[in-house]
Amino acid sequence: MKRTSFARWPCSVARTMDLLGDWWTPLVLREAFYGVRRFDEFQGQLGIARNTLSDRLRRLVEEGLLEKRPYHSDPVWYEYVLTEKGRDFWDVLLVMSRWGDRWLADDDGPPIVLEHTVCGHETQPKVVCEHCEQPVPIEESRLRMGPGYPDRLRERPDIQERFARQAAK
Structure with missing residues (x-):
């Protein structure tokens, strides 16, 4: 297969x-x-x-x-x-772990905790804007076509509609 x-x-x-x-x-x-x-x-x-x-x-x-x-x-x-x-995949695993800790951990809490060795605290990863360093919640975000989006798809009506829904947020 x-x-x-x-x-x-x-x-x-x-x-x-x-x-x-x-x-x-x-x-x-x-x-x-x-x-x-x-x-x-x-x-x-x-x-x-x-x-x-x-x-x-x-x-x-x-x-x-x-x-x-x-x-x-x-x-x-x-x-x-x-x-x-x-x-560089470290960040991906940390965010997956954070999600699992929130939604899949049992009543005892997360099975593994992350310690930031610089300050010595337990922490959770946080996605922030690289420019203003503020959180990036879905309500304050939208997806747009980037420079690598294929030209052959840019003008398709279904693709235009997808990104128009995002721009209307």
């Missing part, structure tokens, strides 16, 4: 989901943020099948989120290290 690709869709959410592909990929990245680097460590922490883990690691290397580095020579064994692109 061939999987639908969202890689060429004019939507960064769709493109990100295309890269993630399934639930294992963000969990592999989560483990990399915990400092896991070796295949057997990933497998042990996640309980993932070897072939599935091999596929996910290969894809993350191909997409530039992980770098494969040899750490043993005979035979050659590799570790997987987060790249700049991979480290």
Whole structure:
């Protein structure tokens, strides 16, 4: 069965989901943020099948989120290290965790808390405008076509209607 690709869709959410592909990929990245680097460590922490883990690691290397580095020579064994692109996924995981803490945690509270080591406080990530540093709630936001939106779609009536609804907010 061939999987639908969202890689060429004019939507960064769709493109990100295309890269993630399934639930294992963000969990592999989560483990990399915990400092896991070796295949057997990933497998042990996640309980993932070897072939599935091999596929996910290969894809993350191909997409530039992980770098494969040899750490043993005979035979050659590799570790997987987060790249700049991979480290930038940290914010995505934090926001997903915040949402899960709010809506999915049981009565005991969140299973993991985030500590900001600079100030020593437990914290939750907060999405703010990069210019005014104010929160960006849905009521004070709208989506517009960006410079990368495909010309072939800009004039379609359904697309025009989608963005007109956003502008009317």
